[in-house]
Amino acid sequence: MAAVAEGAGGPSALPAGAPPKVLVVGHTYMVRMNQRKLEAVWRGGLAEPALLAPARFGPNEWGRVFEFEPPAFPMPAFAAPVFFGRRVGGYFYSWHRLRRAIRAVRPDLLHVEAEPYSLVALQCALAARLCGLPLSFFTWENVDRRLSPARRLSRRFVLRSARLAVAGNEAAAGLLAGYGYRGASVVLPQLGIEAADFPPRAAEPDGEALRVGFVGRLIPEKGVDLLLRAAARLARDAATARSLRLVICGGGSDEARLRALAAELGIAGRVEWLPAVPHEGVAEVLAGLHLLVLPSRSSPTWQEQFGHVLIEAMAVGVPVVGARSGAIPEVIGRDDCLFAEEDDAALAALLARARDEPAWREELARRGAERVKKLYTHDRVAEALARAWRACLHQGRPVALEPAAARMAGERGSGG
Structure with missing residues (x-):
C-alpha cells in the first residue's frame, strides 16, 4: 500500500467530488488508437483530460515518423513541434508551447508519460514547480541501466517533484523506491485494450x-x-x-x-x-x-x-x-x-x-x-488511473492506494 503525500507542487484546491482537470503530456497519444484510454477517462466522468503531444515525431529506433491525429472526442488537444525528436528520451517542447497549454487548460494536475530521466519529464517537473502544480508521471523502465550523471540528476529532480508515480510493472515500481522516490505509486499498464x-x-x-x-x-x-x-x-x-x-x-x-x-x-x-x-x-x-x-x-x-x-x-x-x-x-x-x-x-x-x-x-x-x-480493458485502466489521480489530489488525511500489482498477485494461481 502506498499513501499519498504532499509533493512539491503544493496543496491542491480541487473541490471534493469534482473531476480533476489533468493535462497529459505524452507522445504515446499522438494516434487515435491510443487516445482511447483518455476517451475512457473522459467518457466515465472520472477526470477531464487534455493532451499535449508532438505534432510530428519519429525517433530513430522507431524507423518511421508519426503525425499527430486530432482526437475523435471533445478533449482539448495541443500538437506542438519538439526539439531533438529523433530520440525518445531526448526531446522537449518550447517553453512557450508548454506554458500556453497549461494556461489554456488550467489543470489540477500535470501528468507526463515519459521516463523520469528524459528531458520532457524534466521540463514538466520544472513547469509544475513554477506553476504550483502537482506532478505525476508514468514509467516502464524495469532495468537499472547505467545513466550519465546528467540523466541521473534529471531523474532525481523529477522524483523529488512528483506526487504520484504510475509504474507499468512491478519491477519499475521497485526501482523507483531504490532511486529514493517517496511519493505515492500505483502499478498499471500504460494502455489497455478496446474490447x-x-x-x-x-x-x-x-x-x-x-x-x-x-x-x-x-x-x-x-x-x-x-x-x-x-x-x-x-x-x-x-x-x-x-x-x-x-x-x-x-x-x-x-x-x-x-x-x-x-x-x-x-x-x-x-x-x-x-x-x-x-x-x-x-x-x-x-x-x-x-x-x-x-x-x-x-x-x-x-x-x-x-x-x-x-x-x-x-x-x-x-x-x-x-x-x-x-x-x-x-x-x-x-x-x-x-x-x-x-x-x-x-x-x-x-x-x-x-x-x-x-x-x-x-x-x-x-x-x-x-x-x-477485470484488469486490462481501457475502461478498467482508465478507472484505476483516475482513482490514483484523485487520491493524489485529495485534501486532508492521506488516501491509501491499492496497487494493481497487489490485486494481480491475489488472483495469481497455479491452475490445474
Whole structure:
C-alpha cells in the first residue's frame, strides 16, 4: 500500500467530488488508437483530460515518423513541434508551447508519460514547480541501466517533484523506491485494450494440427529462436510433427536468421511466416491460433516490460504461455503456463501439454478472458488511473492506494 503525500507542487484546491482537470503530456497519444484510454477517462466522468503531444515525431529506433491525429472526442488537444525528436528520451517542447497549454487548460494536475530521466519529464517537473502544480508521471523502465550523471540528476529532480508515480510493472515500481522516490505509486499498464477490437472468438480453429503462434517484432530479445527449438524437439517424433504448426507473424532484424534456423532444424515446412499486420488485423491472426507464445529473454539493458500481445490474445480467447521474463508472469497471472528463460525443453513440455490436453487450453482461455475484462480493458485502466489521480489530489488525511500489482498477485494461481 502506498499513501499519498504532499509533493512539491503544493496543496491542491480541487473541490471534493469534482473531476480533476489533468493535462497529459505524452507522445504515446499522438494516434487515435491510443487516445482511447483518455476517451475512457473522459467518457466515465472520472477526470477531464487534455493532451499535449508532438505534432510530428519519429525517433530513430522507431524507423518511421508519426503525425499527430486530432482526437475523435471533445478533449482539448495541443500538437506542438519538439526539439531533438529523433530520440525518445531526448526531446522537449518550447517553453512557450508548454506554458500556453497549461494556461489554456488550467489543470489540477500535470501528468507526463515519459521516463523520469528524459528531458520532457524534466521540463514538466520544472513547469509544475513554477506553476504550483502537482506532478505525476508514468514509467516502464524495469532495468537499472547505467545513466550519465546528467540523466541521473534529471531523474532525481523529477522524483523529488512528483506526487504520484504510475509504474507499468512491478519491477519499475521497485526501482523507483531504490532511486529514493517517496511519493505515492500505483502499478498499471500504460494502455489497455478496446474490447470491441478483440472480440471473443466463437471457437478454436479447425484441423488436427496445433497452431502455435508468435506475434510481434522479430528481434533477438523476443526469443523466437527458442520457440523454433522447442518445436523442433516435438518434431523429432513423426506423429508429433504432423500435429504441430508454427505461425510467426511480424518483421524485424532477426527474420533472416530465424528462417535459416528453421531450415537448419528441419522444421521449415511446418512454419508459416506472416508479415507484420496493422493493429486492426491482429485479432484475426490471433483467432487462428490454438496457443500464443511469448518467449522473451532478458538482456543487461532490457526486460519484457508488459507484452501487450498477451492481453490481446487473452481477450480473443487464445491461451498464452510465456517466459519468466520481466513483466510476463504478472500479466499472465498464473504459474502453470510459464517457463524459464532459454529453457526450450520446458517450453516444449508446455506445447505438448497444450496439444494433449484440450481441457487445459479451454481453462487457460476462459481464465485469460476473465482477467482481461477485470484488469486490462481501457475502461478498467482508465478507472484505476483516475482513482490514483484523485487520491493524489485529495485534501486532508492521506488516501491509501491499492496497487494493481497487489490485486494481480491475489488472483495469481497455479491452475490445474
